[in-house]
Amino acid sequence: MLNANDSFRHIGLRNRLVKEVEKKGITSKSVLEAIGRVPRHLFMDPSFVHLAYKDKAFPIGQGQTISQPYTVAFQSSLLEVTPGCKVLEIGTGSGYQAAVLAEMGVEVYSVERQRKLYEKTQTLLRKTGYKEIRLFLGDGNLGLPDEAPFDRIIVTAGAESVPAGLLVQLAVGGIMVLPVGVKSQTMIRIKRLSEDDFEQEKFGDFAFVPLLKGIVK
Template identity: 50%
Template sequence: MRKLEDTYQHKGLRKKLIDSLRTKGITSEMVLEAMYNVPRHFFLDSAFDKIAYEDRAFPIAAEQTISQPYTVAYQTQLLNVHRGDKILEIGTGSVYQASVLAELGAWVYTIERQRKLYDINKSFFFKTKYPNIKFFYGDGFEGLPAYAPFDKVLITAAAPFIPPKLVEQLKAGGLMVLPVNEGDKQRMLRLTKKADGSYDEEWFDYFSFVPMLKGKNN
């Protein structure tokens, strides 16, 4: 059961987490403030309540995970979110990452391929705080062509390659942040799309994500 109460203890633990993210190299105070304002324990089973603010991933439904807070902060910082940005997120998961983006003032179009997670998220109480999150059930490799173009694209699973349809759905000058497979680990990549449809690449640190899979899982 996802908890409704955000106590002083939760807020204290969250502040410690934010302080630790700062020491690990997260420099965007906007990102850190947004993550402080989004109670992570709301997105986890109550069994994880006392450890929800440890900087590590935890299991959620459908054999998926909620990302490590450092990873969420890292990807969000690379995405350079501005208020009013239209962002396509691939991999809704627990809705935690989408909520951080929404807290920053973005319009978030998020796709989940796991029917079980999509159904759970439809009734998640905290999403009412963020009417700027739109939920979709579908194949992330296909994106949302009917809603394109997007200012930014964020992939929260290990991509086996750069999905061409998602590049197509990105505005000229837009950014895409994704972890790309390199053996057992993935390397974080940021693309900047050019007016001619090509893109520049910037490579960053290594991470470990669940795989990005094609199709939908009913």
């Protein structure tokens, strides 16, 4: 969705970024197309805008970062979403990951624990045309029980262990993707096979900001 603050130069830089992410092993056409459509520079702190289409993470304030595009693409690929999926995101941050998911045609519910970041990102998503993304201020460890179940759950911060409160909100047949660990994290994909049975897979090591409890007002 091209807006007044996007340009053909930005589109060209995104196309280059897509090729870079693809070379690193991302094969999902829907994920690559979504990365190519989201104006990442609009989600950046002004001091880092000129670096928006580098495949790197950057600070966004409040001790948080906008994730590396490859990491966003990797997690999005593991989710295996289809249009219409109901997806819960834990850790809204800049809103970039939520925007990528929205471009993939899913219904996004996103939780952010820091009020200042929540308010800033809510305004940003409206301005950039992603009004359909539903944002909530809350403790991500608890999820959104009133909106459950979810077809997919994605956690964008490092959890010390898999939050039990999120597992119960995953629909049978659903998928949850999250990084688990303390100093560094292993990317985990969990599939809910039945009410009581889960299958878990591991997909390499990553570094995320920690998943913290409570709400920062």
